[in-house]
Amino acid sequence: MTYPYDNFYGMLSEAVETYPRKTVIFIETKKYTYREFLERVDRTARALELLGVTKNDTVALICPNSVEFVQSVFAINKLGAISVPINTMLKNEEYRYILNDCGAKVLITGSKMAKETADLCDSVESLRHTIWIDRAPREDHKHTVFDEMVNAALHTHLSASSHLDDTAVIFYTSGTTGHPKGAMISNRNLMSNLIAAQERFNLTPRDRFIVYLPMFHSFTFAIMVILPFFIRGSFVIIPSILPFSTIIKQTFLKRVTIFMGVPDIYNALIRAKLPWYFLWFNSIRCFISGGSALSRDTLDKFESTFRRAVMLEGYGLSECSPAVAINPIGRQKTLSVGPPLYGYEVKVVDDEMLELPIGEVGELIVRGDCVMQGYLNNLAATEEAIHNGWLRTGDMAKIDEDGYIYIVDRIKDLIISKGINIYPRQIEEQMMLLPSVKLAAVIGISDPHSGEVPIAYIELEEGYEKTSPSQIKSELKEHLAAFKIPKTITVVESLPKTATGKVLKRILKDKSAS
Structure with missing residues (x-):
């Protein structure tokens, strides 16, 4: 990979020579030229x-x-x-x-x-x-x-x-x-992500991003804040994610073309009562989702709501600067995070780090200029994570014949019941297809007979507050094997989440253990 700049300050300096009077940042009533x-x-x-x-x-x-x-x-x-x-x-x-x-x-x-x-x-x-x-x-x-x-x-x-x-x-x-x-993360790491993202999304100086997710997060930092400078584009800063209506309003008024988010945001977007003029006259050409997987139900609803834009799922982690794979425009596959970005290699391997055949589930490993330099002050953790240049992601995945990656689950979330692998994500997706379930999180707990069994925590949709756990179990039996049905289902008002909407399963595990 060839790098046009040594650092992103140099990238900014060159952008100013080309577009000195172009607005690069919009925030509330203010705007700033390059x-x-x-x-x-x-x-x-x-x-x-x-x-x-x-x-x-x-x-x-x-x-x-x-x-x-x-x-x-x-x-x-x-x-x-x-x-x-x-x-x-x-x-x-x-x-x-x-x-x-x-x-x-x-x-x-x-x-x-x-x-x-x-x-x-x-x-x-x-x-x-x-x-x-x-x-x-x-x-x-x-x-x-x-x-x-x-x-x-x-x-x-x-x-x-x-x-x-x-x-x-x-x-x-x-x-x-x-x-x-x-x-x-080095300048090279970040630059490799910028080059790869521009190639995958066909980005131009006409593109405008909106930044409402917290800037401290690696996804927001690299792909929503630094990338617009690389393509000589612009972006809109939203200081706070609430009220959500501000994001909708600014997306429309500032003619945002690239909208990046996480499943929590997209779930809120398809449930919001969006004005007809927003649906007809927004300038969005591409929605990009990262952080965690979108459910099939969300993808279907999104496609029927926003017919002029594409929804592209991607995958990454902080240790990879952070983007690893994203679906190409016009060639996306449902429930896949796409093929690896330009310049990166991926494999699915077993416990011995031996590559598995197409379609088999194993740990996803990544190699390329996106891979971090290491963990600060932690050589042992670095050596555990990086082997001969390959980063162990800790994610279970499979790769199809076209090189598209499908994330199955986190290794640490895998449930082994009577020697059988149970992937919580599959159960969660099935639960969220039920009209009563807004969000689901499945974890494994110890069981004297099976080793582990799945249990679930769920948020209910508005209007379904009286739905009982037994009713949900009954509906799941039509779609899931008996050993995959959660032993218990607990209804909660709100699941614990990170700043980007990812459910904090470790908190649920601590709660279930207490």
Whole structure:
């Protein structure tokens, strides 16, 4: 793969030469041209430099969706430093662990997070400064306000010092057990994703994205924030996912062409009472879904609701920068995440890492320039994850004769009952085909007779509140073998989810064990 830039600051600089007056970012009532944005980035880089940020330093962002987040990332990249975007919904103790682990020198945050972040400068040894994007709870030598800092910095024309194989960003995985791990992603890793995504989606400078999912997430960061700069396009920033009507309104008014989301969002979209003019006159040419699998029911409803746009499912993980596979436009296969992106290789292997025949289920492994450099400060975990350049994803999958990937389940979610493999995703999909079930999550629990048995937690659709678990079991018996029917079905008001809508099964497992 040939790379046109060494870093994404260089990518921005070249975009300004071509489209200086083109609007690149829309947010609420404001908009920024490529030239205006570059000027903000340069001033931010100088301000961070004056705070002592140099090459290979880490700068953490516990920050809502904002222009300040984006310009900080580009400024950090210009300095050859490393961005560490962190989940904004964690607690103080979790932040302290991550900041200590990556040795963050500077933290960029907002007043909405002040309860959990205000004292981090005092409790994290490496942390020298906290920059507040709006207002600071206190102002002293350790705390400063973003705009005041940037406006006071006189821009100096320093060249970017970040190289292709330098670490550009560290994404901390949510971690199913123990502490989260920091996946180190280089400029090369990210650039490979941008090149591959442009090729797969036929993207042009006319395309416009909408960014409402949290920017700290690897999917949003790379494919929704950095990619528009690569294609010389533009994007709309939505500071908060609620109210949902704002996303709909801005998608329509700003003439968004590429809409990326996760199953939770698409389920909400097909249930929303969308105005007729939105359905007829929106500019969306492509919906892209990642994070977790869409159910067949959602795909069918989506196709009948949005007839002028295609829905493309994709697959990725933070350790792969993050995109690995996406369905091609015009050649998508239902329930598949598509073939691997340009320049990447995939295999399905058994426990001995031997490749399995077409159609057989095993662990999906990935090789290519998307694969992370490793886990920060964790050589043992890195060696466990990467074998001869191949990344073990931990996902069970199969590949068809055309090279299309089908994700079957997570290895850790696999249920083995009396020696028989049970894939929770299959049960979940069948449950969500029932009119009464809005969302389902199936986990395995220990059983003295079978080893493990499946149990389910579900959210009910509006109007079906009186549906009983026994009624759901009865309906499932028509479609599933007896050993796949959940032993218990628990109705909950809301399943625990990540910021991108993925159900947190570890919380359900902890709940069932208590």
